[in-house]
Amino acid sequence: MSVIESDGLSKSFGATTAVDGVDLLVERGMLCALLGPSGCGKTTTLRLIAGFERPDAGRVLVGERLVAGGGTFVAPERRRIGMVFQDYALFPHLSVEGNVAYALGRSPDRARVSEVLALVGLESLGDRHPHELSGGEQQRVALARAMAPSPEVILLDEPFSNLDAALRTRVRRELREILVAAEMTALFVTHDQEEALSLADRVAVMRNGRIEQEGTPEEVYGRPRTHWVADFLGDAESVPGVAAGGAVECELGRFPIPKELEGDVDVLVRPESVALGAGPAPGRDRSHEGVVVAREYYGHDQLVVVELASGRRLRSRSMGFPIWHPGDRVRVWIEGPVNALAAEPASAPR
Amino acid sequence: MLAAGLAIGAAAALPVAYLAITVGGSLDEAIDTLWRERTVRLVLRSVGLAGAVTVGSLALALPLAWLTARTDLPARRAWTVLTLLPLVIPSYIGAYLIVSALGPRGLVQDALEGPFGVERLPSIYGFSGALLTLVLFTYPLALLTVRAALGRLDPQLEEAARGMGRSGWGVYRSVILPQLAPAIGASALLVSLYALHDFGAVSILRFDSFTRVIYTAYGTGSRTAAAALASLLVIVMLAVVWLEGRTRRRRAYHRSAPGSARPVTIVALGRWRWPAVGLCASVVLLALVLPVGVLVYWSMQSVAGSPDWAAIGAGAGNSLIAAGMAAAVAAICALPVALLSVRFPGSAAALVERASYSGYALPGVVVALALVFFGTRVVPVLYQSLAMLVFAWVVLFLPQAIGSTRASLLQVSPRVEEAARSMGRSPLNVLRTVTAPLAASGVLAGAALVFLTAVKELPAALILAPIGFDTLSTEIWRATSVGFFERGAVPSLVLLVVSALPLYLLTARGQ
Numbered sequence: 001m002s003v004i005e006s007d008g009l010s011k012s013f014g015a016t017t018a019v020d021g022v023d024l025l026v027e028r029g030m031l032c033a034l035l036g037p038s039g040c041g042k043t044t045t046l047r048l049i050a051g052f053e054r055p056d057a058g059r060v061l062v063g064e065r066l067v068a069g070g071g072t073f074v075a076p077e078r079r080r081i082g083m084v085f086q087d088y089a090l091f092p093h094l095s096v097e098g099n100v101a102y103a104l105g106r107s108p109d110r111a112r113v114s115e116v117l118a119l120v121g122l123e124s125l126g127d128r129h130p131h132e133l134s135g136g137e138q139q140r141v142a143l144a145r146a147m148a149p150s151p152e153v154i155l156l157d158e159p160f161s162n163l164d165a166a167l168r169t170r171v172r173r174e175l176r177e178i179l180v181a182a183e184m185t186a187l188f189v190t191h192d193q194e195e196a197l198s199l200a201d202r203v204a205v206m207r208n209g210r211i212e213q214e215g216t217p218e219e220v221y222g223r224p225r226t227h228w229v230a231d232f233l234g235d236a237e238s239v240p241g242v243a244a245g246g247a248v249e250c251e252l253g254r255f256p257i258p259k260e261l262e263g264d265v266d267v268l269v270r271p272e273s274v275a276l277g278a279g280p281a282p283g284r285d286r287s288h289e290g291v292v293v294a295r296e297y298y299g300h301d302q303l304v305v306v307e308l309a310s311g312r313r314l315r316s317r318s319m320g321f322p323i324w325h326p327g328d329r330v331r332v333w334i335e336g337p338v339n340a341l342a343a344e345p346a347s348a349p350r
Numbered sequence: 351m352l353a354a355g356l357a358i359g360a361a362a363a364l365p366v367a368y369l370a371i372t373v374g375g376s377l378d379e380a381i382d383t384l385w386r387e388r389t390v391r392l393v394l395r396s397v398g399l400a401g402a403v404t405v406g407s408l409a410l411a412l413p414l415a416w417l418t419a420r421t422d423l424p425a426r427r428a429w430t431v432l433t434l435l436p437l438v439i440p441s442y443i444g445a446y447l448i449v450s451a452l453g454p455r456g457l458v459q460d461a462l463e464g465p466f467g468v469e470r471l472p473s474i475y476g477f478s479g480a481l482l483t484l485v486l487f488t489y490p491l492a493l494l495t496v497r498a499a500l501g502r503l504d505p506q507l508e509e510a511a512r513g514m515g516r517s518g519w520g521v522y523r524s525v526i527l528p529q530l531a532p533a534i535g536a537s538a539l540l541v542s543l544y545a546l547h548d549f550g551a552v553s554i555l556r557f558d559s560f561t562r563v564i565y566t567a568y569g570t571g572s573r574t575a576a577a578a579l580a581s582l583l584v585i586v587m588l589a590v591v592w593l594e595g596r597t598r599r600r601r602a603y604h605r606s607a608p609g610s611a612r613p614v615t616i617v618a619l620g621r622w623r624w625p626a627v628g629l630c631a632s633v634v635l636l637a638l639v640l641p642v643g644v645l646v647y648w649s650m651q652s653v654a655g656s657p658d659w660a661a662i663g664a665g666a667g668n669s670l671i672a673a674g675m676a677a678a679v680a681a682i683c684a685l686p687v688a689l690l691s692v693r694f695p696g697s698a699a700a701l702v703e704r705a706s707y708s709g710y711a712l713p714g715v716v717v718a719l720a721l722v723f724f725g726t727r728v729v730p731v732l733y734q735s736l737a738m739l740v741f742a743w744v745v746l747f748l749p750q751a752i753g754s755t756r757a758s759l760l761q762v763s764p765r766v767e768e769a770a771r772s773m774g775r776s777p778l779n780v781l782r783t784v785t786a787p788l789a790a791s792g793v794l795a796g797a798a799l800v801f802l803t804a805v806k807e808l809p810a811a812l813i814l815a816p817i818g819f820d821t822l823s824t825e826i827w828r829a830t831s832v833g834f835f836e837r838g839a840v841p842s843l844v845l846l847v848v849s850a851l852p853l854y855l856l857t858a859r860g861q
């Protein structure tokens with residue numbers, strides 16, 4: 001059952017089209033990410049769903065009830081949506097409890113306030129005011145406040161952008177645990193692909209006001225439908241090949257591909273699929289000669305650039321060991337599935 | 351909201367509109383009155399006085415603001431309060447005290463006559479006396495504005511400038527002064543409009559600037575002449591406002607960076623400490639100690655001779671009631687106008703705001719005259735009623751309430767309001783439960799400001815108060831304009847105490 005559904009949602013500001021025909025479906029209990037670069041229209045989409053903007057065209061349904069489109073416009077306060085703002089927008093004149101109780105209307109249920117505060121682990125800070133809290137605590141208050149009236153869905157606008165990097169991973173995990181424990185449906189906006197992939201059950205990748213691809217994190221990362229999505233979600237090398245009968249042939253070898261592609265294609269190779277070894281790979285019919293030309297060391301892993309005999313350069317991401325040096329002769333092969341896309345005239349947009 | 355705003359804007363613009371109608375009704379006569387050489391001289395005299403007062407006030411306010419806000423001046427907190435205190439002395443009381451001290455047969459000459467045989471002091475009447483009086487009692491307006499701006503400056507900007515190799519004075523010139531420019535511009539506008547508005551001081555010091563000439567014309571029954579001169583004065587003031595507006599640029603004022611602001615850095619004065627104290631002390635002596643001393647002297651004389659306590663009590667009561675009503679009405683009217691301008695900026699909001707600010711460009715004499723014409727011809731029921739006076743004060747002082755309310759609304763992030771909407775609250779409910787509490791301090795400060803100015807206001811009270819309804823200000827005026835310094839002393843003292851209270855509340859909030 002869908003909690004949020006939008007069809008052909010569009011919005012322009014003057015001459016700028018911010019959102020251009022967005023179709024989105026969020027299922028109950030799902031944690032969905034709207035991922036895209038800044039200016040792609042993702043925050044506007046969120047505000048259209050929340051009711052802070054009026055769409056120029058298209059419809060929005062919340063809990064299978066039409067809230068915008070076709071002459072209908074339901075005010076934000078009647079959409080049963082909880083919202084967590086980028087800067088949290090806590091009420092500075094109210095305590096933590098006051099902020100949560102505010103969401104529960106005129107005669108707030110004290111027990112519910114405590115229950116929600118306990119859920120986010122802030123039961124001991126109820127008397128504090130927002131300015132006395134750390135960034136992570138403020139975010140949890142904002143979340144508690146949004147969840148308190150048991151909305152259909154919680155919308156989060158760049159929920160981690162105001163936190164420092166060290167805190168971000170922990171808060172991300174806590175947020176996911178809280179939302180799952182409360183069986184909440186949530187849609188969050190982010191420009192950080194790592195955040196989207198690690199937190200969400202489903203990811204919608206947005207570009208120029210449109211949704212370019214939607215699917216599980218594994219799908220959008222492993223089987224991107226466009227070069228742009230492949231590139232936006234992580235490093236990818238594009239190697240020309242020819243597809244026929246469910247397989248693709250390129251200079252790196254012959255690989256099965258899931259799609260019914262024929263003819264000229266681009267084979268997309270992620271650095272973590274490029275394996276390196278000192279000798280021939282065990283049980284591999286094809287590995288290639290290469291020379292290490294550069295290496296970036298990150299501690300937990302390393303990025304090694306190798307040049308094949310053909311002159312093609314590939315990047316390989318592997319564990320921090322063994323240590324490679326520029327000039328080392330290595331064997332190169334492909335590990336795991338690869339993905340192919342119909343060839344683009346201006347391929348490999350790097 | 352828009353309807354409320356439009357109604358308030360229309361009401362505020364009513365005096366100007368009616369003034370225009372009056373002048374338009376007898377245009378030939380009005381042009382006859384104005385088409386004389388002495389009109390040009392009148393404009394030059396008034397603008398000259400306003401310009402000189404502005405320069406003088408800023409010359410006092412800038413060093414005082416810096417000394418009290420950013421240095422280790424000894425007893426800095428005390429000087430801060432003392433240098434601001436002359437704000438509570440209305441110009442007509444200040445003028446009366448200065449005349450009674452420095453004028454012919456005044457206290458100073460009296461004291462000098464015995465031992466030194468001094469029979470004449472340089473005349474206090476005319477331009478120099480008006481300039482001295484107005485500077486002494488308007489510089490705190492500029493001081494308040496500039497000091498607040500100095501305190502709000504982000505110290506990180508100064509640190510950044512220092513990090514880029516700028517030294518002390520360079521930082522002031524390149525970072526601080528440009529940021530103070532809006533405050534200095536606003537102060538100049540405030541002070542020059544005050545000088546053009548002022549009726550009490552110029553009348554007592556017999557300097558023929560616009561307001562005095564208009565009041566005289568009205569007093570001698572030539573209404574068209576008064577209306578024509580009043581219109582010309584409005585045009586002059588609009589020109590001043592327009593000039594100031596051209597120097598201003600639009601900016602966002604609410605903090606966008608997270609984290610809390612750090613306190614400003616303090617400059618050590620070193621060997622300049624005592625000269626700095628000397629400057630503060632001489633200003634306080636002239637603008638506060640001398641007038642208050644004279645006032646206390648006259649009050650003691652007066653109390654010794656059993657003053658009319660009943661009349662003073664009635665005057666105080668009337669002042670409180672009328673000014674309190676004006677403050678409440680102005681605060682209520684300010685909210686929709688400020689909300690429109692902050693949350694729904696557009697041509698309608700701009701129109702409403704501009705109309706509501708018309709009181710800014712209108713001296714009390716002009717608004718009062720326009721309402722006399724309006725009252726006698728259109729709504730005779732209201733003429734000579736308290737409602738008329740309250741209305742005049744609301745028109746005159748609404749901009750103060752709007753300014754203060756608007757400033758506090760600007761600091762309420764729209765996201766906070768949206769958050770409340772998303773929690774099931776209607777726009778009106780959000781206004782009541784979120785916006786209003788967050789803006790409450792600004793609304794209250796606006797009401798206090800209106801009260802403070804209304805309670806001291808003279809010309810509108812003089813012209814519009816119902817017969818028999820004497821306020822403190824009209825009582826003081828009646829006594830002192832004919833030289834009964836003693837009789838005006840106790841009401842003046844009461845007025846100072848009454849108007850000092852809201853100022854105290856305002857500065858206490860500001861700490």
